[in-house]
Amino acid sequence: MLTDVPEHPFSGLPVCSDLTRIDAAALILGVPIATLYPQVGAFAATSPAAIRAAMAGGQLGHHDFEIDGSLLEDMFEKVVDGGDLVPSTTDFAANRAEITTAIKQVLSARSVPIVLGGDDSVPIPVLQAYEGRGPLTILQLDAHIDWRDEVGGERQGLSSNMRRASEMDWIDRIIQVGMRHVGSARRKEYEDALDWGVSIVTARQIFREGIESVLELIPQNSQVYIAFDCDSLDCSIMPAVMGPTPGGLTYWDVVELIHETANKANLVGFNLVEFAPDRDTTGHAAHLAGRITLNAAAAAARKRD
Amino acid sequence: MLTDVPEHPFSGLPVCSDLTRIDAAALILGVPIATLYPQVGAFAATSPAAIRAAMAGGQLGHHDFEIDGSLLEDMFEKVVDGGDLVPSTTDFAANRAEITTAIKQVLSARSVPIVLGGDDSVPIPVLQAYEGRGPLTILQLDAHIDWRDEVGGERQGLSSNMRRASEMDWIDRIIQVGMRHVGSARRKEYEDALDWGVSIVTARQIFREGIESVLELIPQNSQVYIAFDCDSLDCSIMPAVMGPTPGGLTYWDVVELIHETANKANLVGFNLVEFAPDRDTTGHAAHLAGRITLNAAAAAARKRD
């Protein structure tokens, strides 16, 4: 499968635009659109371009104080930018099929997909690609639990991703972190999630107990997929989402969760979704989203003994 | 047909929420959604609420220097706020049917519909309701000509309204005013419009010749429907649209065009579309949109000998 060559490769990484020829431990892949709600539109479709632009000045040879090294150094396996899938704005089934195929190609190459969404419908076809590769633990960072069965008849949309994930045989554990405020979930959805067996760590619990309470829930050496929704972050640093709310995670909460998850278990996939470039009123949010993505790529590519 | 009672009636006008019992010369009707493009979403659906809120402080008994009087005075027929239609976010055919029915009810009551959209797909079912009431002249104020035959397979969407209008027998004249910049129209669409016989007055012509060049095109005593798209306005006063651009019409250009049209011909309908409340970065745009609407209502309701 061929992708669009990015104009600004993420952080100056080498480019790989043929997903049948991947030679890298981790591959960044833009997925602008999966399944849209007609009333919401493609608010996050320009997110991959905006994040790449914000990270265009990345100087890979420099020391990075967050990953304590440089992605070009020996301590890391190779990371590449795989460009963007080219989505349809109307044929969502085709989008989902293409996303699943692309991610399967990445996984076949023993590479970790680092996905730049797109809205929160993107994880559904991404997770579909892990069929036969379970069992998987999902670590979702999000303000909402996303357990709607359907919205306006659409079952594959952004409010249903964890419901759909729960139906995949190869996923046996879902840890949902960062929930806050009213409206995240109707009574029934919340109960369905608990009945299925998800672990919920609310934003308020993070404030009280720190991220250690999350890390304890992750089984040693398990395979973990991190589903990161930008609205898990506090609105003071991440206004560029559809419903910015106070009380969210800090930058370091997220960065630490990513690295410590990768230290304790195996990070087998990551997505960043729901970044809405038009709403970046401070002008700093695209860079923030890019930094989180880079930390995820580094966590996936770091050599371990 | 029953509508949603508005929380803030437009400018404090009396409310009429049963469209089968209209007793007014003009009726303001909110139409949040007609036909959405899935990739664009319902960006203008909160527009009626936002505009009503901005106009909530309207003091009808006061002298209004733009309409040179007050809507409560004898010089005007009665104007009412008809509330909002309640749209579906997924069944667009149903929306269109409901819109056409509602407008037919307004017209049957010999009332002039003053429509608060919604995106620019709203005028299509509105104009459909004028079947049998022609011939109609359309005066469109817009940055774009909107002559796409279809976009992603959708033929009823916001880029196709004037194409669809041109196919209605009861519309015999289309005057398109305010066009500017590249991208408004593919070559073929532009030629189709000219072949059909539209008159185009670009924004640049307005600068050179003033609005008189538009007024000359309006036949004396004809029936005129004004289709007003907020992006016809200059971006310095109207940032709250999807593509704000410089060189647009001024507030007074629009107000004068409305009143002079009504003086020279019969104003039989009006719509304001494409107002996107989320993009009102100055906080003044909703009031501006409301003032234009109020001027249209006054022009329709002014008693003439």
Added chain:
Amino acid sequence: MLTDVPEHPFSGLPVCSDLTRIDAAALILGVPIATLYPQVGAFAATSPAAIRAAMAGGQLGHHDFEIDGSLLEDMFEKVVDGGDLVPSTTDFAANRAEITTAIKQVLSARSVPIVLGGDDSVPIPVLQAYEGRGPLTILQLDAHIDWRDEVGGERQGLSSNMRRASEMDWIDRIIQVGMRHVGSARRKEYEDALDWGVSIVTARQIFREGIESVLELIPQNSQVYIAFDCDSLDCSIMPAVMGPTPGGLTYWDVVELIHETANKANLVGFNLVEFAPDRDTTGHAAHLAGRITLNAAAAAARKRD
């Protein structure tokens, strides 16, 4: 006493507009104005309307992750929205009398008043209504101590609320939390406060010791009134105050203080004041103020054994 029926009931709560017929464990009451300083004006008078509008989408039946349930569930007593008092902009003595009367009615109905100010002069007549219901502990969250005896001759204004509270027999303890920066207090006022016996926990102490240092000061099972001034919050999340300053409390500091206070003692009243809608430059502050109010209502209405 009859109040203005709110257009957007707070979070969709049932409305009670006759304060002589309250059947609820907690009642939200808007108090736009008490005693104005002429040079400052009524900057917070539109605060109840703005907060209700921001909370209008509240979906009471949904699970709320901060109160760990829903206000409609059995774990909570009933909460209602009592609407707004209708203030005079010039007769401040009349305002104060009306506020005290209204709060007495709420207290007589064994309901907890949850007051949406208004500026920080509102708590004075509110606290007056507790006469005969003491002893009361006041937990003030504020950047300033508000111990001015008078400002420009006015003794009932926003800078004097804790001074006035200290003069009420039924208040025997004042805990002041969140003070920071210079200018909060003249030397004499600061000393008067200490002499009276207030406990001050500065914002800097909160940073060093956490909110536990505050909770320790609250006597087990005492009656506590929480006087919350929005400027206690950090300016990165709450710009909509007259003097936004860094180093303020976080959202979770406040939410935890409210719930833990209600767990340890009896929450008998709450006010949120000094929210200035015109200064909400991020557009998120009204929702934040609303969420804090909702948490206070839930803390007051939660059933305990």
Added chain:
Amino acid sequence: MLTDVPEHPFSGLPVCSDLTRIDAAALILGVPIATLYPQVGAFAATSPAAIRAAMAGGQLGHHDFEIDGSLLEDMFEKVVDGGDLVPSTTDFAANRAEITTAIKQVLSARSVPIVLGGDDSVPIPVLQAYEGRGPLTILQLDAHIDWRDEVGGERQGLSSNMRRASEMDWIDRIIQVGMRHVGSARRKEYEDALDWGVSIVTARQIFREGIESVLELIPQNSQVYIAFDCDSLDCSIMPAVMGPTPGGLTYWDVVELIHETANKANLVGFNLVEFAPDRDTTGHAAHLAGRITLNAAAAAARKRD
């Protein structure tokens, strides 16, 4: 009378802080407060300081393309900055007395007062000082006619200035320019104004006929006082007012009106009011207000044969 020495003299002009020793053809005087409405507050009290700061970089020796010269050149009489009156925030009668006294001193020195308000209550005591110096024509540039008899019992406030002016014997003509929108005037006030004999030129008329229609109303060689309210300007360039509205005057409309008035008649006074520094969201409005003031000073001080 002694005034506060300004930290940033207006445009670098020489300072005169003793109003009994004025030696200048025009004197700029800051008047932060006259009569406040308690519900509105002193929103414009920092206006003189903000405007002086924005004009601090003024380079008097340079060529100014709007006044076609430099205030230091021979073609102009001397202009000085008289500093600011020091207002009370509570004793408004004292403010008014002090303002009238100060302006009388300026007029006694045969100097033209160029007043930096303050809100629109400032012109009342200023105009009082012209007693015995009539007949005067007032040229008011404003979005509102300001003919309220009282608001909340206050008869000297910002909504009553033209009503009060109409009651002064020495004022025989009032030309009101720039009115727009609803709410400017209740029916009765509008009629009272017309009955008295004011001439109204609405903003819409300015658009149609240009400023010439105003200039024709000014009697040759009469004495004209220009009362300039910042809300007469369009909100795209002047957001820093209490009610920014579209359709206002342009910068050049105002500059031309000032100079052409001074060419045709005698400019005997000027005030700029209602500038609210806190609302200057673009950061350009204080400079704009300062430039208009400088043009007024130049028009008053220009030597004529």
Added chain:
Amino acid sequence: MLTDVPEHPFSGLPVCSDLTRIDAAALILGVPIATLYPQVGAFAATSPAAIRAAMAGGQLGHHDFEIDGSLLEDMFEKVVDGGDLVPSTTDFAANRAEITTAIKQVLSARSVPIVLGGDDSVPIPVLQAYEGRGPLTILQLDAHIDWRDEVGGERQGLSSNMRRASEMDWIDRIIQVGMRHVGSARRKEYEDALDWGVSIVTARQIFREGIESVLELIPQNSQVYIAFDCDSLDCSIMPAVMGPTPGGLTYWDVVELIHETANKANLVGFNLVEFAPDRDTTGHAAHLAGRITLNAAAAAARKRD
């Protein structure tokens, strides 16, 4: 000479990155830096990239209502994007030499250079390249006259461009349009300019007399170079300059001046300078700058009989 291939070719134009092989009637060339003042820095160096990004969506095949056609149609000669020169941030003499060389190559190919600056020092080496190709008329659109002989010892900087131009033998006429406000020019510089023989049309004159007064000054069939400084535009549409000021030109003033100049005379060069992307607070200014550039390219490339 080889240039940097632009990531986003201007408006989707074909690219020409080898200036020795130009086959086009007009060539757009980015010149990020010429001669910097150390205290000011390279505020406009990212301007070419920002403008290209804003124009990236340009759909060349569409009808453009401002140029009344499409750059791909027969009515226009070919226009290409020549990419950007790669400047030194410290060796300004080298920058100037490279700029002059590049422009000479463009002129040798009988192509019209359309230069995207950079600050206002860029025109100096550009105009140097016209040596031997005179006589030239310069039409400068700017708020300032730029006649400083030196600033801090630097004679080639942004305040000296018209002074330096006046010293070039091949320039025999300078028309300076758009001047406003104080500080644009010291007395001596203003007089030197007049002594040399420049024609000045102030912004105020444009308001009074329209752009016709400028067009009359341009000799029929002369060779005209348009030096466009973004600060000539009004600050309500162009905030992205170092000193945004009211009273500036409108978009249509500029567009008309460009086309009418090209109609009456020969447009032999154009530059747009002083666009500061960091100051684009509305987010619309880069597109505006791009549209003006596109109009200049079209004016240069339009076939005439």
Added chain:
Amino acid sequence: MLTDVPEHPFSGLPVCSDLTRIDAAALILGVPIATLYPQVGAFAATSPAAIRAAMAGGQLGHHDFEIDGSLLEDMFEKVVDGGDLVPSTTDFAANRAEITTAIKQVLSARSVPIVLGGDDSVPIPVLQAYEGRGPLTILQLDAHIDWRDEVGGERQGLSSNMRRASEMDWIDRIIQVGMRHVGSARRKEYEDALDWGVSIVTARQIFREGIESVLELIPQNSQVYIAFDCDSLDCSIMPAVMGPTPGGLTYWDVVELIHETANKANLVGFNLVEFAPDRDTTGHAAHLAGRITLNAAAAAARKRD
């Protein structure tokens, strides 16, 4: 040496404009410019004026809850505002010489210099003045390590301050705190810093271990100079820097580090640099910078036994 008398003395402190006559334990000194990079310009030159303006309302006699007292009380030695040095914008060697001379005068008077930069080139000549007064520990709070040997040939610029400091004999320890993100340092510079023996505490470490990990590195009773760069702060509270980034220090991190350093060791100097007033998009950042400066002055002037 004489300095410019500040228009707004910092926080209302007494002024000392003759550095040969200092009678104070700490002196605040504005240093607008040291050594500029031509491509960057003097973005921080207006920083002293902006910070003084933001602190002009400082009421010294009031209780300050952060320093737990008032600078006018007995618990503090005297603090004065020494005004600003008057820099050259082109002769950087002269600037550096003047800065070093001025700081030597302050140190000779046994006063602690509290320096308001200017960009991050300011510390180089400041630290030069400590020659013969070592050994010194530098506590740098910054997002970057600033170990470039030169940039474009300039060795004294803002990226080289810690490299230059490492070459000064009298500096024997450098603690660098707050580093984050990629690009802060090329590989070689990072290694040079470690080879020299700096201690680095990254922002991520601060999140994990708190500021105690920094305090442990400061030798008891040593002489410590705090070099504070505003970009060490989180971008949610400090947008007014050239590269705002998330994950930075909080206000309290900085305030505590200053006071605890002064408690454990001797605070012998302080600078605040890189504040860019033009980028203060929230309008709160100048006050924040001023508060940090005031805390540093208080820490230096607090009497200890």
